[in-house]
Amino acid sequence: MQDTPDTPDTIQEPRRWSDGQWTAQVIKNEDDDGWAVSMTLKGETEPALVGPWTMGRDKKNPKPLDVSAFHTLVKTASEVLRRHEQQLHAQxxxxxxxxxxxxxxxxxxxxxxxxxxxxxxxxxxxxxxxxxxxxxxxxxxxxxxxxxxxxxxxxxxxxx
Structure with a gap:
């Protein structure tokens, strides 16, 4: 399917998902042998959320992203941004x-x-x-x- 200018760029790969607004990227955790996932909002250079990611069954590679995990990550990252905005407003x-x-x-x-x-x-x-x-x-x-x-x-x- 080819995206038109009116539709977001949708990516659904095992280590990278995007709905055109949010992008989830599974990355190697530099602090240990595990994996992490970052959530970045379109137009931002820094992720809004970085957290641990589950190992796959082989205990070596990361578990692939799926629609359920992506939606949970979007909800969590959105809440992090909302709390940050509320804190800034309070300041x-x-x-x-x-x-x-x-x-x-x-x-x-x-x-x-x-x-x-x-x-x-x-x-x-x-x-x-x-x-x-x-x-x-x-x-x-x-x-x-x-x-x-x-x-x-x-x-x-x-x-x-």
Whole structure:
């Protein structure tokens, strides 16, 4: 079957499977006599997942990839990427809830990474979600309940 530009490149070989989006590659484990499998997402240079792979019956060669194993590997690699994205989001978007002068506030720090220099914004919302203030801050700003309270008590002036 020849692939058209609209269909993904499908590979189903004993040591290499691809659905056009993900590619599983069985490789020799450099640390021991066993085998490993890597899962790489299309367009990425590094695998999202590398793990041990089962030996075949001859205890020398790897077990061939099959549709069931490939789907399990895709699911696992996708979950690894999802967790990585969630962790990155948590690092770049922090928030705390504080009470200042009897008013409950949610203070957020949003960091935007950039190769030429990251930027960050500090914002405050009231209990109804209405924005009370938004100021630029250094991406190194440490958001804590104490720093959020101090910022609100200072009238939401740009922290130094």
């Amino acid at each position: 770049l978007h922090k928030n705390v809830a504080v009470t200042v002068n009897g008013q409950r506030l949610r203070v957020q720090l949003a960091i935007v990474p950039d190769e030429e220099g990251a930027t960050a914004t500090l914002s405050a919302q009231d209990e109804l979600g209405e924005e009370l203030a938004r100021v630029p801050v250094p991406p190194t700003f440490k958001l804590t309940p104490a720093s959020a309270t101090a910022w609100a008590e200072a009238g939401f002036e740009r922290p130094r």
